[in-house]
Amino acid sequence: MRSSGVVQSLKSWASKLHPQLPLNAKESQRLLTALTSSFRQQLDQAHPIRSARKEEKPTKKEQAVPNIGHRDLHASSADSADRHLTSILTNPLLAKSYGTTKPIRDYAAAQESFLREPFQDTVTLLEEYQEHGAATVPIAALCLEKYISQLDMLSDPDRAKVVSERQAGARTLRWLWKSGLHDSEAFVDDTRLADVLLPCLVEEDHEDIVWKWLVQDIRLGPQDDSHYDILRKKKLYWYRWKGRLLRSMISAILDQQCRPTKSCDAALDAIFRAESVQANISLVPTMVILKKVFRDRTNPFRYTDCAKFDRFLRMGTAGGGDNIYAVHWMATLKQYHPTQPSGQPYLDMIREMLSEHRSVHDFSDVFLTQMRTTKHDTARREFYTRLLRTAALLEVEGLHSDAKWIASLASEWYPEWDPWTEHNLQRERRSLSNWDSVRTDGRSLSNQEPEESKATHQPVPFPTFV
Structure with missing residues (x-):
């Protein structure tokens, strides 16, 4: 007995030093086979299967009636139990595999x-x-x-x-x-x-809760100055969560509030509010979203307030001066003005870039080279579409010679689409019909209340509600 106790103590001590490793694939298969065989054997003992009868030629009466015997039932039960046990032991949710x-x-x-x-x-x-x-x-x-x-x-x-x-x-x-x-x-x-x-x-x-969240001074990322040499870069990284939250919120406002009224006023009010709070909220992700929705050929937000649209234009060019990227931002959105789309600003930008007297400090050379020689298919398609849109708008404005010149630039700079230039230009002409007489039915639609008002909720304080 004493020897047995010593052995058990040694085994216990050894197991603590070297805990048992997980089973490998071969050992797991052996365990599964052993468990399956044991389970089947116990099932056969509890419900013995009778020996098969000697094969006899069945009579016509026996042939007419299907013979479902006791053995068949037990064999079916054994197979079912086998499948059930296998499914349990091989369930991936119960597996404890590496990785x-x-x-x-x-x-x-x-x-x-x-x-x-x-x-x-x-x-x-x-x-x-x-x-x-x-x-x-x-x-x-x-x-x-x-x-x-x-x-x-x-x-x-x-x-x-x-x-x-x-x-x-x-x-x-x-x-x-x-x-x-x-x-x-x-x-x-x-x-x-x-x-x-x-x-x-x-x-x-609960938008007010989100605004109270956005003004919280929560910095994410390394706090030492060794990683960044410019304070602005550090702030963009620390407060990146604010710009992403604002983008998600305004995307939701666009879907839930703006599309039914065909007006972007609610989304624009939100980004103007974010600009005014001065809480290190990056507006760039949201401005990209809004620029994209304004460039929809169907003009889904035709009842947007023009003053708010113009203010949004100024946001994109603020601090840019004569920088070509700020000019391109303004010229592109001018093509999709809610009531007065124009191709003149884009025409002026192209003329300035091709002029011998252009400024050397506004990156015009770099932008023009990128515009003409980029290999990125999406960027090429974007510039090509901007030129055709400009040509279609210039035709409406009566500048037919300028429209032909811009269309020829599109064919020259992007020869891969030259065979379809006239077809694509015609599509841009048709899309301009979405801007005709957009105010004939008045602006009352954007001010109407929905048929069923939203359910009222009790205000939830923040951050105490958490």
């Missing part, structure tokens, strides 16, 4: 949960994960994506009711702040969660 981390397994489990119950309260699932310390930014993004897909299947009244009752955006933001992940790189540098969280907050009328 598979716990967050990845938790995310896979969340996906499987939505497959089983696609209409569950998704944020409740996030809160359950939080109780077990397993909630992550990717899981939160997944939950809100599923929540939005659920909303998209509802009628407008049902959607408003669900949004008011669940408050998924506010609950997710509360979790984000309580968990301390609001200033983590997992949230800031992967905008997947922000792109679904901000639309929820906007739909729940």
Whole structure:
């Protein structure tokens, strides 16, 4: 007995020094085979299978009736049990393989949960994960994506009711702040969660919470000055989260408030407010989004206030002076003015760049070379389209000789599309019809209230609500 106790102590001590390693693939297969054989053997002992009867020639009566014997039933049960055991032992969610981390397994489990119950309260699932310390930014993004897909299947009244009752955006933001992940790189540098969280907050009328969040002085990244030699660069990196939040919020405002009214006024008011608060909010990501939506040939925001549009133009050229990039910004957007699109500014820019007396300090040479010789297909298509748009607008303005000259430049600089230049020019001419008589039905549409007003919510203070 004493010898046995000593041996057991040595084994226990050795196991602490050298813990048992995970099974390799060969050992796992042996264990699976042994368990399957043992399970099948115990099943056969509990339900013995009778010996097969000697084959006899069946009578006509027996041939007419299918013979489902006791042996067939047990054989089927054994096969079913075999498949069931194999599925359990080989389930990837239960596997503990190398390179598979716990967050990845938790995310896979969340996906499987939505497959089983696609209409569950998704944020409740996030809160359950939080109780077990397993909630992550990717899981939160997944939950809100599923929540939005659920909303998209509802009628407008049902959607408003669900949004008011669940408050998924506010609950997710509360979790984000309580968990301390609001200033983590997992949230800031992967905008997947922000792109679904901000639309929820906007739909729940919690924009004020976002503005209070945006003015918080939260710096992300290294705080020492050795990494950057310019303060502006440091601030852009520290406060990059603000520009990304603003972009996501204004994208949501465009979809939810601007498209139904065919006016960008609400989105422009938001970016003007961000400009005025002076809280190190980068406006560039949002300005790129707005520039893109204004350049839609269908003119979906034709009721945008002209004064606000002109102010947005000045934002893009502020501090640029005669810099060619600021001039190009203004000339491009002038082509899509809500009521008075014009090709004259772009024509003037081209003439200035080709002039012998152009300024040598505004990067005209660099920009012209890039415009004519770039190999990037998207950039070439962009410059080509700008020239054709200019030609179409100049025709409308009665400058036919200038229009022909600009169209010839498009064919000369971009010969790969020369055979289709006339066809593409005709398309630009047709698109200009979207700007004709856009004010004939008045501007009352942008000031109308929706048929069903949004549900009112109790104000949620920030950041105390978290």
